[in-house]
Amino acid sequence: MYGFRGLAIPGPTNMPFQIRQAMDVPLEDHRAPDFPDFTLPLLNDLKKIFKTQTGQVLIFPGTGTGGWESAISNTLSPNDKVLASVFGQFSHLWVDLCQKFGLDVDVVDTEWGKGVPLDKYEQRLSADTNHQIKAVLVCQNETATGVTSDVAGVRQILDALDHPALLFVDGVSSIGSIDFRMEEWGVDVAVSGSQKGFMMPTGLAIVGVSKKAIEATLTSTLPKCFFDYRDMIKANVDGYFPYTPATTLLRGLRASIDMLLEEGLSNVFTRHNYLAEGVRKAGSAWGLANCAQGPEWHSDTVTAIVVPQEFDANDVIKAGYHKYGLSLGAGLSKVAGKVFRIGHLGWLNELMVIQALGGAELAMHNVGIPFEPGVGVGAAVRHFSEIHEIQVIAAE
């Protein structure tokens, strides 16, 4: 194949040249006397991305799944009750992990296309007068369906009921791309990974932990070793790690944080919304439904587009991949064959979005899905031009 392949999946995302270059360094001594000069500011600056002042952010070799596991194994004990909701493959997998760890999970099954049901959380938590629920799980951005949930809303419920449960948030496909406020929302464990909003290769679980979560490690009896927060925190105090850290990835993470802070988090979020809106406009112009069932659920990092019933979304994905060199995200589990996903997060601009939309049009046209070629791309072009005009006028 000639030319670049397109990567329009919701992670791993496109990697900026600055990050690649930052990682093109000789391997280094992770016990060197001056290693903390690099790691201490890195750990400190991560707090700005998570927006926590009193908590801290820990970096483990791993992935988002490791981050999920760390939240559970560090703070809870066998048979502890947790409240969770399932509305997509990732919210499902976190519940599955909890069950494998022997937790008693109260699962609120929710329609795929909607997010955390605040009313049902409210009911469950207000009925729990003797505080049996030890942790509440929220998947902030369900990557399988392109649905964003209201984390602040869950915090309000807990506060209004004076319920002491820990609040755990899966921010794997949201942190660093859409608004996330660990301190303000009283999040006790916030889980992320390196390969999405951080624009890096896969390989790091990046986990924000509150003081309350750290205190919970004192009473938690689930087995913990590799992801033990206490070992990590003890070593991190001096800028070191309890085992060999992924030094090359840490160099990339430094460049990633610098890019995010230089753009400014609010600008990062605005850019994601602006690009996402272009994708949503394209979907409507194609006459295809968004899997997210309403604007309140729309994700600014990924959109799952529902193909007409008589078509198989996997055929669109295969055509995109084999004929045009474009990777679109597959539908997972319940929505397999029904949706294809366009990831629109990380290092991304209008041209890259238009490339993905153009590729989706080529692939859909190829498999015979009826639409007027160009309408989706055209809708995005109009959106980007109009908003660009507004931004230029506002800046003047």
Ligand SMILES: Cc1ncc(COP(=O)(O)O)c(C=O)c1O
């Ligand atoms: C929302 C969400 N949570 C968790 C995960 C699991 O992360 P990982 O694949 O890095 O283990 C993913 C992966 O895509 C995800 O999108």
